[in-house]
Amino acid sequence: MSASALPSSGPAAQGVDASGVHAFLDALETAPGIEPHSLMIMRHGRLVASGWWAPYTPGRPQLLYSLSKSFTGTAAALAEAEGLLDFDAPVIAYFPEFEADITDPRSRAMRVRHVASMASGHEHETVDEAFGTDPAEPVRGFLLQPPERDPGTVFAYNQPTTYTLGAIVQRASGQSLSAYLRPRLLDPLGVGEVFWRRDRTGRELGFSGLHATTDAVARLGQLYLRDGVWNGERLLPEGWAARASHPHTPTAGAMGETDREDWHQGYGHQFWLSRHGYRGDGAYGQFCLVLPEHDAVIATTAATERMQEMLDLVWKHLLPAFGPAPLSGREAADASLRERLDRLALPAVEGSPEPPGGEADWAAGQFTASGGGPVRTAALARDADGWTLTLTGDGDRLGLRFGGDGWTVAEEPLPTAVSGGWSDAGTLSVDVLFLETPHRLALTCSRAGRTLTARWCTEPLHGGRLTSLRAPRASG
Template sequence: MSASALPSSGPAAQGVDAAGVHAFLDALEAAPEIEPHSLMIMRHGHLVASGWWAPYTAGRTQLLYSLSKSFTGTAAALAEAEGLLDFDAPVISYFPEFEADITDPRSRAMRVRHVASMSSGHERETVEEAFGRDPGEPVRGFLLLPPDRDPGTVFAYNQPTTYTLGAIVQRVTGQSLSAYLRPRLLDPLGIGEVYWRRDRTGREIGFSGLHATTDAVARLGQLYLNDGLWEGERLLPEGWAARTARPRVPTAGAMGDADRQDWDRGYGYQFWTSRHGYRGDGAYGQFCLVLPEHDAVIATTAATERMQDLLNLVWEHLLPAFGPEPLPGREAADTSLRERTGRLALPPAPGAPTPPDRAGDWAAARFTASGDGPVRAAGLARDADGWTLTLSEDGDPDGEHLRLRVGAAGWTVAEEPLPTAVSGGWTGPGTFAVDVVFLETPHRLALTCSLAEGTVIARWRTQPLERGRLTSRRAPRGSV
């Protein structure tokens, strides 16, 4: 089997009931607050079901948000195996230039294992404080924040812990995280190149910012399910998967939401313990679910603030579909599922491709922002090929603009100036409304232009967590 293709099988041959997968898809698509983007299901080492909701596609990299952390933790495991990193060493020992500045005894007592397990002793998220304290060196900014309690005694979901772990890996290896992982993990797994956002120090940020395909997520999950073995080759230290999945400190109530059962089961080394198995996860539904009890891996990307609801649907519908034995005579059901996953699509926004009247008034219309939003001005222009929507984030007519083609029907996909898909059109005599999907992220921007008011309203369906202009909503290829 080529490294570029996962072994595949019909679901029934691996004991997976296609009816359960159908039920999951039905429930997912019926959930009004969940927008699914991709799904891959591995069972007994075989890909048994996969699909992408158009305009998302299989080969497209995706911003994984905090699922990036699981890749950072994997890099730390490899560095430890090579004798470059010690999980029991003080964090400050890797940054001797800060010795004179870091005087708090709890900060000085913080070990690598504490930042790897988000048990630094802080009781809160400190990302704004750490980056604000020292924007040029966030590790120093973090270490200057005295922990509230002794390291190892309390959990807080805290981005600078993972940032510091990633910074240690990059310091001891002399490489970026992605460069270090490429020959040791990414290439052997058949993932190849990934893209990771950097900060002003030049570091890949570790806690977020990784862009990779859903296939990459599934391969990482399968590697962990196999205790670090891939096609007979050991890529991760024996026993690391169990070590990273073992909860280090209690997390119950730490996320501040009583209805987050899968966040109350403990945190290991950059992986969460779940009600079933363990997982890496990222904001808005980017999941790598490792299910040893079912010999299964589930990888998803999505756009939802209801992440617990998405997991609940997995536990309710997919887990019962995993049976102990092959299911004979299910070829028709398997074929039906394969056909369905091959035609998954997000419904385009409604709208007519041309104005119902007063087309001349729309042909060079300009709009200014109404209310808050990422777009401060917009314009429409018509040419022989159709319509172009121009968006400005600062309202400056001579400033940077994002120009998008508006197609006749369905989703209009463009790769430049960045990967987007646009749908919508005229929803009434004086209203133009479109959705813009930034295809290398989970995010969709909804825009409504009023001809009578001369206004544009823009709002995110899910708010991007990383700062940047509209044109930055893409994989950071070639960034430094």
Template sequence: MTTRALPSSPPASQGVDASGVHAFLDALDADPAIEPHSLMIMRHGRLVASGWWAPYTAERPHLLYSLSKSFTATAAGLAAAEGLLRLDDPVLSYFPELDADVTDPRSRAMLVRHVASMASGHDAETLDRARALDRDNLVRGFLRLPPDRDPGTVFAYNQPTTYTLAAIVQRVTGQSLTDYLRPRLFDPLGIGEAAWQRDRSGRELGFSGLHATTDAALRLGLLYLQGGVWEGERLLPEAWVAEATRTQIATASGPLTGSDWGQGYGLQFWMSRHGYRGDGAYGQFCLVLPEQDAVIATTAATVEMQKVLDLVWEHLLPAFRPGPLSGAEQADAALAERLAGLALPPAAGKPAPPERTEDWSAVVLTPDDSSPARLRGETSVEVAAGADGALLTLVEDGHRLELRLPRDGWSVAEEPVPTAVSGGWTDAGTLEAEVVFLETPHRLAVTCSLPERTFTAHWRTEPLTPLPLRAMGAPRRSA
């Protein structure tokens, strides 16, 4: 949890029309391709709206995916302010032990600025190719992969660039990103729990893997909106904020043209049709809108990320008015009530088998070969049914994840990883469950067939990094 609350006020007092927020919520609810998890809106330094769709809650960290990159950039900015790195230094100068391995002149000419702005000269993602060159040292694999063009001349969304920037920060500071950011960013901003996934070398990824609350993303955006100043104290140099949030490299080419991904790229921030943003896969957003003096943070599970931004521009942007709104007390109260009651609908199904409960009392199911997405390793599902519902146990390589199906709503468990489950019997021979991994955007749909003694499982949104089920949470959970 955060260490202190953000100042708040009714939306109308900050010139925010509650009807626009209602329209945005209506649009999210109406679109089956978008599963919202949280929404927070700040205007003029005041929190005017916030809500979480149960079973997601405010205090839980959420996997931010590539929104992690903006936190990595902030760490780089802090290190630059301390004189530990410079944007115009060659990347290779921070890894002298690789000098003999990196012979391509373009790789040797690559600057910190280039990796910070996704402008390494490669014309496509290099993650798999860099890993193939060196599984144990991604920086070495990346620098051994010759750029296609001169650094600084072409944009490509490219995870090893951010990984390399993060590796530089971790090297020059002698600390992990989270340890370095704790006294310099997290504590001053009032950000509580945060944890970062690491790779096999022990480095925090930088380009992804940060688990933090929606509130943490909102506070980061507010820091940038305020030019690097927080509660009267300068945390980030104003010059760094300006560099990070202006176009460093053009992105308007091919399918990106005209979209919010075609507006240019800064230092681990995207330029938008309005303002700028950090964003992560499946709808993790921190939108900074300087013209409106506003910040919007969301978490979600959707592949339709442009659609989420379109809805923000359609409904929320016009809700920001020039001055306070009068006579809006009832509208503000109605919005607060709606936000407090947000919830994802539970899965359909009856709480007990429609016929013989004893047929389901101790069933072991094996994977159906036609399952759209197989779990990792040797898997099975055990069902122990009774009049009050069922205990569904997912067994993966001998590790057990026990899930109690509730009579209605969601049943939340904390160990071995935070989950929420809902579901039930859709007919006498079929049990269906939805398993939400509460520290991620992901949910697993499981269907059990009694006649076939098999189960199928598929992800509603596929995790970008395959992990065992017991590790589908913040690193503190999976340690």
């Protein structure tokens, strides 16, 4: 957890109508395809509402996916202020060993500010080409992809741009991103442990892979809302928040989708512009919304592919709840909201905790998956304490205990919550939440034919084995 709690207040004292927060929670919990995991709302510098849907908890780090980019952009701002990098310098200047290889004039003309704003001149995502061309040095692989347009003239959501920005910071500082940020940002903000996925070069990815708490996301948003000042101390260069949230390149139509209006407002330095304010965001609903016009910050984690719909619910329900003045006589409403936030929970799998026909046909069951997928086989076993389903696949082996009502939480071999039940005498359903990620695996074992199906509700984007779905803590 963080070194000190954020200052808090009842919603009404900060002009926030609790009924609007209730309406937002109602909408989140009834929207098909949205699984909320956490919510924090700050207004006028005070935490006015926060909740975690059990079995998710406040102190657990979450995989932020591309919300990591906003932390990388922040590191670049700090490095610029210390004279370690120049936003107007050519990218190639930081990698002189590639001089002879990088001959394309547009690649050579690419500047730090271009990769910071995803305006490298490429018209499409180049992550597969960059990492495929040179897995041992993805920056070189990226610079070997000739841009179709002059740098600075076109936006493309392009992971290697942020990777390169993060690589420049790490090379110029001689430290990993998290180590560089620790004394300059994380410690002053009161952010506890963070974990960042590395590639084969040993670098932290920059564009993704950061695991941090929702509290850390809220603190970053509040720092930007206050133009880089935290508790009276300037942590970020004056004016950086405005630079980061200025639309350096237009994005309308660049994402190839017509129904994602909040992705058409422009892109700054590792922050998106929104219809309201600006934001860092990561796949599946990891959001840091900074709303200067409302003096508010909203931090969320979730599991959804309907990110635009989730933002629409914020605009529809939460924005109208932000009033211009404190509200009086709302003590009961505030208390009711607090009680609701304290008991948020994800529903467990429906079904009987024991097989309706008795355990004889299930107690030593073996099940085989058809086709591809993350699981090849599953073995079910019964002991005095309940059931264990052991999954194997791709060199992986993962034992999952479940039984009774609700979720069974385990920390080893990795943080999971498991719920299972029999819908009938022939069908067992088991859901697995990988608690340091947005990911849920839905498993169905059928007694007839001893078959298994395994389906991701949200697909992990970094690949790897089931047992890698956790924060990348140092071993030993």
